[in-house]
Amino acid sequence: MRYISLVCLTLQTTTIIILYSYSRKVPEGSVVYLSSTVVVLAEVLKICFCFGVILKDANYSLVKCVSTLKAEIFFNIRESMRVLIPASLYALQNNLAFYALNNLDPASYQVAYQLKILTTAIFSVLIVEKRIRQKQWIALSLLFAGITLVQLPQDEAHVIKSTKLAVSHEQNRLLGLLAVIACCMSSGFSGVYFERLIKLNPKQDLWIRNLQLAILCLAMSSIAMFYQDYEAIKTNGLLQGYSRIVWILVFLQAFGGLIVAAVVKHADNILKGFATSLSIIFSTLLSFYLFETFNPSMNFYIGSTVVIISTIMYSS
Numbered sequence: 382m383r384y385i386s387l388v389c390l391t392l393q394t395t396t397i398i399i400l401y402s403y404s405r406k407v408p409e410g411s412v413v414y415l416s417s418t419v420v421v422l423a424e425v426l427k428i429c430f431c432f433g434v435i436l437k438d439a440n441y442s443l444v445k446c447v448s449t450l451k452a453e454i455f456f457n458i459r460e461s462m463r464v465l466i467p468a469s470l471y472a473l474q475n476n477l478a479f480y481a482l483n484n485l486d487p488a489s490y491q492v493a494y495q496l497k498i499l500t501t502a503i504f505s506v507l508i509v510e511k512r513i514r515q516k517q518w519i520a521l522s523l524l525f526a527g528i529t530l531v532q533l534p535q536d537e538a539h540v541i542k543s544t545k546l547a548v549s550h551e552q553n554r555l556l557g558l559l560a561v562i563a564c565c566m567s568s569g570f571s572g573v574y575f576e577r578l579i580k581l582n583p584k585q586d587l588w589i590r591n592l593q594l595a596i597l598c599l600a601m602s603s604i605a606m607f608y609q610d611y612e613a614i615k616t617n618g619l620l621q622g623y624s625r626i627v628w629i630l631v632f633l634q635a636f637g638g639l640i641v642a643a644v645v646k647h648a649d650n651i652l653k654g655f656a657t658s659l660s661i662i663f664s665t666l667l668s669f670y671l672f673e674t675f676n677p678s679m680n681f682y683i684g685s686t687v688v689i690i691s692t693i694m695y696s697s
């Protein structure tokens with residue numbers, strides 16, 4: 382189960398990043414979908430999926446399932462509210478991640494997002510008093526150096542303009558990077574907090590916890606969606622610009638969240654970082670072949686290699 386969930390997470394991370402970048406490249410003049418709606422619909426899908434699993438565990442008895450939900454979620458407000466902080470942070474993080482991807486090329490986004498290994502380590506020390514060995518601190522410093530290398534500006538020779546499809550917006554690498562840093566802070570804190578919640582109370586069903594989280598995430602993401610895009614939704618509707626690819630994105634976003642929960646339960650947050658760093662290799666290779674706008678420089682190759690080595694060093 383541990384390795385299956387890690388492999389699934391690697392594949393999901395790679396695919397969602399590539400598909401997201403692809404989905405934003407639309408012919409000029411077309412309506413682009415709103416990424417805030419993807420986050421909201423993914424939460425709806427997670428709720429349906431969690432409900433399905435809880436129903437199955439209740440031997441498909443709707444009465445039993447509803448009474449479990451009442452007892453565990455609706456009449457146990459104190460326990461449900463424990464996930465309010467990670468739910469709010471994840472809602473913000475999921476929106477910021479799409480914002481960052483809008484402003485960075487997929488490969489740079491992936492590598493910068495590895496900083497979450499550092500934030501996860503720091504929060505593990507602060508929240509669960511985890512001991513980090515000297516070798517691991519060295520690995521974390523290497524990680525930082527690698528990410529800095531990757532983020533050095535690409536020289537002109539390595540930035541090729543695509544002629545087939547126009548990117549529908551201007552990119553701002555600095556804002557993209559700041560958004561990734563915020564995501565890393567949220568990911569580190571929420572990951573450790575959620576892991577602590579499920580490991581402190583192993584009898585608590587994982588799917589009930591996921592449902593609590595998804596319900597609160599849905600509430601928070603809906604607020605964020607209306608705050609950001611109310612006018613656009615009022616004019617062109619919730620599903621403006623939705624294509625088959627966008628629906629796949631919604632599915633992958635929901636599926637990814639549920640795998641994260643399984644990885645944290647069966648492995649831990651550090652191994653989760655290892656899985657995502659493998660996906661750097663895949664998304665770099667794929668973005669190199671699929672998009673004509675990015676041709677990695679030497680800095681990128683050296684930086685990525687250092688990031689991957691440091692991840693292995695940290696996890697081994």
Ligand code: C5P
Pocket residue numbers: 427471472475567568569572575591594598637638639641642653
């Ligand atoms: O990058 P990171 O591992 O922090 O990503 C966490 C993602 O997983 C977020 O999109 C969050 O909404 C989702 N998640 C979830 N259910 C959990 C834990 C995380 O849907 N139990």
